[in-house]
Amino acid sequence: MLPCGLATLLLAGCAVGPDYEMPAEELEVSFKNAGFTAPPPEGSWWTLFNEPELNRLIRDADTKGQGVRSALARYDEARAALGLAAADAYPAVTGDAYARRQQDSGNTNFSAGAYEDYRTALNLSWEIDLWGRVRRNYGAASARMEAAGYEYQGVILSVHGEIARAYVSLRFADAEIALLTRTGELRSEARRLMKTRFDRGASSRIDYERSVTEDESVQAELADLRARRGKFENALAVLTGRSASGFRVSANGALPAIPAAPPAVPSDLLRRRPDLAAAERQLAAASETIGLAIASYLPKLSLTGSGGFRSLSTSDLFDSGSKLWTLGPELSLPLFQGGRGFSDKKRAEAAYREALGIYRGKLLEAIRETEDSLVDSRQLAAAAGSRSRGAKAAATTARLTRKRYTAGVTDYFEVVDAERTALAEERAELAINLSRALAATRLIQALGGGWQR
Known part of the structure; x- marks a missing residue:
């Protein structure tokens, strides 16, 4: 048997390969485009929109969404792989037993004819982690499991954002449908009035045909809007794990609240982004793989043993004279592999450089996405104020122009032009506020789910 001192020395062997250190990327104190005055969010970020229906849809997605379930399965798979790697650190014990009748070749020294052979034994195999192969393998599997966990969180964040x-x-x-519906009712009424005036000779055919054009134009745009709304509804069905055929979201003309960022957004929040954290863990796994590659062309030392009983008859199988056992070290020396070990090390080093490039690229992309969302939020907020003032002025102009037409001061062309402008301004105001809301969700995603540490 191995002396205790030698066994202790072997178990305390060093781990070859580099020890991983997280890249020290310098980040600015805060983002250049931050500059808002609203308070930061608290709790689940989607509640900032103040929409109970949205809260319910997100809860459904967390439990029924197929994308979330798939990501969770990948995490469970990585966790099971970690368990396999951890098992290598312990001795493997197997049992075997057989009962067979056999006859050896007559051209050997064992030509006694047919006979029975019985055996039952326990077998031990334990790799001494001389070069840290087991530790490196466990470290790589652990990092991959953590990466899978971050990827799972990233899928959840992405689904919530979508x-x-x-x-x-x-x-x-x-x-917008409600706005166009109201406008359509007014245009239809104007069309009927113009038809009556035209029939009585009080208005020209040109005025009547213009009223028809404006009425039909609104109806066409309404149909297009309803089609777009249906697609948003179908998208929500898929994201929440439901069939689009039976999924409905009741119409509601009330607009959601629009979240706004706080006065300053610390850039170190980027480090909690799930995709960035996952890339960093994949980098750690790639670093551990270098040590694994180095250990592959170094000697491998294992402790093996076997103990049990063997006999030519069942009657004396478990007698003391039928005992058998072996115990001792086993050394494997990879003397010649045609450069396999060297190439494997180079491959692992290249994979590490690739993972490092991916991590740094994701960091730069995260900064860009955040800056884009910040500047969008700030500039769109300013634009929304201008759009609101413009829409009010256009509505006043349209109202006064219709009064002038009724008084016979102006022609119907000016009425049509003023009302068309008012409608366009109201729709533009809705569009700019929608862009603000979408920019807020992008900013929240860019910062990993909010702007609190």
Whole structure:
């Protein structure tokens, strides 16, 4: 048997390969485009939209969404792989037993004819982690499991963002449909009045045909809007794990609240982004793989043993004279592999450099996405104020122009032009506020789910 001192020395062997250190990427104190005055969100970020229906849809997605379930399965798979890697650190014990009748070749020294052979034994195999192969393998599996966990969180964040954007877009479509419906009713009424005036000779055919054009134009745009709303509804069905055929979201013309970022957004929040955290863990796994590659062309030491009973008859199988056992070290020396070990090390080092490039690229992309969302939120907020003032002025102009037409001061062309402008301004105001809401969801996603540490 191995002396205790030698066994202790072997178990304390060093781990070959580099020890992983997280890249030290310098980040600015805060983002250059931050500069808002609203308070930061608390709790689940989607509640900032103040939409109970949105909250329910997100709960459904967390439990029924197929994308979330698939990501969770991948995490469970990585966790099971970690268990396999951890098992390598312990001795493997197997049992075997057989009962057979056999006859050896007559051209050997064992030509006694047919005979029975019985055996039952326990077998031990334990790799001494001389070069840290087991530890490196466990470290790589652990990092991959953590990466899978972050990827799962990333899928959840992505699904939540997609649901929020689809739902907000649907609600703004509802508001625009309500606006066009009201406008369509007015245009239809104007069309009927112009037809009556034309029939009585009080108005020209040109005025009447213009009223027809404006009425039909609104109806066409309404049909297009309803089709777009239906697509948002179908998208929500898929994201929440339901069939689009039976899924419905009731119309609601009330607009959701629009979240706004706080006065300053610390850039170190980027490090909690699930995709960035997953890339960092994959980098750690790639670093551990270098040590695994190095250990593959170094000697492998194992402790093996076997103990049990063997006999030519069942009657004395478990007698003391039928005992058998072996115990001792087993050394495997990879003397010649045609450069396999060297190439494997180079492959692992290249994979690490690739993972490092992916991590740094994701970090730069995260900063870009955040800056884009911040500048969108700030500039769109300013644009929304201008659009609101413009829409009010256009509505006043349309009202006064219709009064002038009724008084016979102006022609119907000016009425049509003023009302068309007023409608366009109201729709533009809705569109700019929708863009603000979508920019808010993108900013929340860019910062990993909000702007609180």
